[in-house]
Amino acid sequence: MDGILEKRKKQIHRTDEAKFDMECGKASLAGSVSQRACVFCGSRVVLYPITDALHLIHGPIGCASYTWDIRGATSSGRQLHRMSFCTDLTEKEVIYGGEKKLYKSLCTLIDKYKPAAAFVYATCIVGIIGDDMEAVCRKVEKEKGIRVLPVMSEGFKGTKKDGYKAACDAISELVGTGDTSGISKHSINILGDFNIAGETDIIRSYYERMGVEVVATITGDGRIDDICKAHGATLNVVQCSGSMTHLAKEMQAKYGIPYVRVSYVGIEDTSAALYDVAEKLGSEEIMEKTRELVAAEVAKIYPELLEIKKDLEGKRAAVYTGGAFKAFSLVRSLRTIGMIAAVVGSQTGNKEDYEQLRELCDPGTILVDDTNPVELSKFMQEQNIDIFIGGVKERPLAFKLGAGFCDHNHERKIPLGGFEGMVAFAKEVHASVMSPVWQFARKNKG
């Protein structure tokens, strides 16, 4: 048993192999232990950071319990998003339908918590028992006078990406309904940053220093009112291409708002993002301030990065992310601190993403789509990995095999975006790679 299922071989490639045609966007094989979640998970992660909305999960309890306050998305205002609300369907509703309970739940919660809007998430069994969620939402919307938006996120109806799309659809319902008077022409929306450990706040402060008005942050530290007037912005700045490009495209078609794709991970990408925005807004004054900002920020962090780099030169990392876009930035960030990305993979990358990755990575790098623990452990050993960069699910595997770990997912409590985020990232990697504990891991004992 070499641990790789025959059918998975087309989702694994080495950068020095000749023929390259990654097969991705496939459903996971039955019986594999995928690191992927479900459609619902995709919707939930995108909408979760909207802090003044009610998030009600229509389904059985588990889907809600496992997603209660596990993410690091902070808020500068209300914290209603931290509550886990669920219709907690029981056998009776599975047989006779859950619409009545959904209606009652919504009314009770809206009366009690006075949210700015409500999102109702469909889980797998709602898709089977056939509740008309949209009708219930419409009814409550009329009665309570707030927007009540159904999110069609039945878990089995696709992948996490479809969940992003369902979330974007719900957000589009809001955009365009607010008053946009008084918004500057040098204005943007921040899309696709989720305020993990306050990252949106960091990014927003950069733009403010550049003299750019931020209309809405979607969805990190998000507010319903801001989202409603997002169509008043001049430009959409989209991070995490997978989750929010759909919304950006739609806003372009509907309101003629152009968008740029950016990443705030690493020095190069963050600087490029800010310059891009300044250029698109076409103001020399903004461009000048941006130059000053980037110079000042880089000067602030560079000496420390160089210090850290001394220790990390030549160390080898495995990178496994949700979307592929973040993987690009991580490969570059690792280079900044002298490290090599020897295994790179994502849960939901597409063909072009992997082609780009191949060009970016060093020869001999293993590229992998939708992998599983058996494969990951094999690649880690084969590539002699010093640190794994990914989500919490991969942490114990890395540790067991005597490799370090850095959480680059939504559960972390340390901001890794922007310039200060780059230092935090370097420190995180350094703390794990340089710890003396690895001497006791058996792989190092001869």
Place this chain on the structure above:
Amino acid sequence: MTMTQEEKEKDVSRNACKLCTPFGACLAFKGVTGSMTLLHGSQGCATYIRRYMISHFREPIDIASSNFTEDTAIFGGQKNFGTAVENVIRQYSPALIGIATTCLSETIGDDIKMLVHMFKKDTEVENLPEIVHVSTPSYNGTHSDGYYSTIRAISDTLVEKTGFCTDNVNVFPGMVSPADLRYLREIISSFNDNYVFFPDYADTLDGPSWDEYRPIPEGGEKIENIRSAGDSAGTIELFSCLDDKNSAGKLLEDKFGVANYRIGMPIGIRKTDAFIDALERITGSHAPAWLSAERGRLVDSYIDAHKYIFGKKAVVFGDEDMVVGITSLLSEIGITTVAAVSGGKSGKLESEIKRNNDASCDKAMIMDNSDFEDMAEAIEKLKPDLLIGNSKGYMLARKLKIPLVRTGFPVHDRFGGARIQHVGYRGTQQLFDRIVNAIIEKRQKDGDWGYTYM
């Protein structure tokens, strides 16, 4: 005044104090050597359950899924099922595959028994592992129910009677920590070399660093041992908030005439005594001296600390069986339980608390089928001195500015959840020390003098 939450229809759950049924199944299957779990349904459930367990145990936890797609949901899971089982065998070579259903496969009505039967008939795989299946729709119970039904399903599938009678004992522990399980095994083996003890996830969920990759971590009760449970002289169930129809002890009693002793979770002196008594009765051996010494030291510490804690008011929450055990401990040491709360709905919480306790629990609000917001609203006026329960109570403890003594599962905000002890004399000792110190620490912090001795 006893306020019981009658089977009132809850409109909505707000910050649930329970998990879903397959979660319990996944935990229980972790307690058998060489076992691998397959959730029959869509992918998200398996991924969520893995992540939730990993955050507590900090161990690799692999749970496969048959990965339903839209087609599967419409046409049934038969094709996925066979492929899934074969892929699990190919990647993990398990000795046992535990199959639990999710809400989805239950709702579309997949007949797993039939699917297993068909699979065995059609597959070309040789030397098939044991296949145990358990039905775990979450709209019908909680993770506790999933845990108990899985013990029962494993027993139902594997246990045989050879006709050879022994003085062996079967012990089924509740959902406790790996450290608890390790200690329970130590106790049981001091009575008799031969015993059956499962689910025992002590090593699979709290194991050493590896020298090489292992698809399935070492540890767990051996399948051969489990098979012999029908020959034992008695079974001890260390939980009591369950229906007979979910009980493996009752099953072995009915099927093989093995007497069942339902003791409950042995937290505190009286409940541990009851456990030790049952062990003595079944095995015919006496408790070893070290165990009596542990009991002696525990009694001594109760006396040493009694004045620090007398009359303090506690709110206890979490899984029903652990709540019952902890309220029993509290009644031994002079702390008043003002509320006992669980998301469980076995219907036994109140009667079990009353059965174990004297009048000291009379005033307690006993709330089953409840969530954290129900609890927050109910205890507002009770002015408790401390909370005892899992880490999900932290937000409430923070709001009330009182300590939270972390017990049970999950403990997501502290290190070492797998090593927290609760049961037996030794576990009670640790829990007792932590409770006393939480109270002392609060007094020390809040006081304006800052005593350096207490």
